[in-house]
Amino acid sequence: xxxxxxxxxxxxxILGLILGSRVRIYPESKLNFTLGSFIAILLAASxxxxxxxxxxxxxxxxxxxxxxxxxLGIIIGKVTxxxxxxxxxxxxxxxxxx
Amino acid sequence: MSTILKIxxxxxxxxxxxxxxxxxxxxxxTPGGGFQGGAIIAGGFIFCVMVYGLKDTPIxxxxxxxxxxxxxxxxxxxxxxxxxxxxxxxxxxxxxxxxYHIIPPFIKNIFDYPDPxxxxxxxxxxFVVGLEVFGSLTAVVIAFLGFxxxxxxxxxxxxx
Numbered sequence: 184x185x186x187x188x189x190x191x192x193x194x195x196x197i198l199g200l201i202l203g204s205r206v207r208i209y210p211e212s213k214l215n216f217t218l219g220s221f222i223a224i225l226l227a228a229s230x231x232x233x234x235x236x237x238x239x240x241x242x243x244x245x246x247x248x249x250x251x252x253x254x255l256g257i258i259i260g261k262v263t264x265x266x267x268x269x270x271x272x273x274x275x276x277x278x279x280x281x
Numbered sequence: 282m283s284t285i286l287k288i289x290x291x292x293x294x295x296x297x298x299x300x301x302x303x304x305x306x307x308x309x310x311t312p313g314g315g316f317q318g319g320a321i322i323a324g325g326f327i328f329c330v331m332v333y334g335l336k337d338t339p340i341x342x343x344x345x346x347x348x349x350x351x352x353x354x355x356x357x358x359x360x361x362x363x364x365x366x367x368x369x370x371x372x373x374x375x376x377x378x379x380x381y382h383i384i385p386p387f388i389k390n391i392f393d394y395p396d397p398x399x400x401x402x403x404x405x406x407x408f409v410v411g412l413e414v415f416g417s418l419t420a421v422v423i424a425f426l427g428f429x430x431x432x433x434x435x436x437x438x439x440x441x
Contacts, residue, residue, distance in 0.1 A: 188394060188395055189390070189391045190391050190392045190393065190394065190404075191306045191394065191404065193391070194306060194404070194405075194408055195302050195303070195306050198302050198305070198408070198411075198412075199298075199299070199302060201350070202298055202322070202340075205340055205341050205342050205346065206295075206339055206340050206341075207339065207341060208339045209337070209339075211337070212333065212337035212339070214287065214291070214333075214337070214339060216291060216339070220292070223292075224292045224295055224296070227292070227296065228295075228296055228299055231296060231299075235303070238306075238307045238310055238311055238396075239310055239311065239396075240310065240396035240397060241396065247303050249302055249303040249305075249306035249307065250299050250300070250302070250303045252302075253298070253299040253302035253303065254295065254296075254299045257295055257298065257299070
């Protein structure tokens with residue numbers, strides 16, 4: 184039984200951080216997702232990770248560590264790097280006229 | 282789009298993306314892997330874009346960002362293959378995480394998957410394939426949504 188595996192957890196966190204760094208809610212879009220919303224998402228993700236369960240051979244923890252590290256990476260990436268995400272894809276598409 | 286969808290879809294997209302990450306990470310011992318996980322992550326983004334539109338979506342991938350992800354995925358895949366070619370003579374040979382016992386144990390423990398399979402570089406190949414597939418599918422969707430139909434009316438270009 185393996186209780187903890189650092190590498191995949193770190194990989195999941197990195198991938199979540201990459202995705203979370205692109206999450207930015209602009210006021211013009213009139214979407215209202217506050218910090219409480221992200222805490223609710225974290226709780227829901229924890230429940231889903233518990234229901235999903237661990238991988239075979241990694242049954243030390245009762246939940247899916249990749250799932251948890253992914254959602255933590257997304258939320259931390261959104262909080263720390265999300266403000267730098269720019270509204271670029273529309274402009275670049277218009278510029279290149281693809 | 283309805284208010285219910287606008288409230289529901291963004292959290293659901295984040296959960297779907299986490300499922301994709303989990304699918305990538307368990308690719309060597311469970312059904313799934315890089316392609317499936319990357320497609321699931323792209324599916325989360327597409328879900329968001331379909332509801333909020335390309336302009337208002339809270340998950341914003343710029344063209345440069347997607348190109349960078351795709352390029353990084355493809356380059357790391359090639360370099361992992363070349364490492365096998367250099368150290369063993371076979372392209373994409375699974376070297377494991379301890380090349381010729383020169384890697385210190387604490388670094389080896391970080392990169393090793395400690396299940397009985399000891400999959401070596403396979404999880405990392407899954408990871409970079411996931412990046413590549415996610416970038417490709419996302420780029421296709423953004424390009425299709427960003428297309429502007431162009432017709433020629435009496436010699437003048439007109440955008441629709």
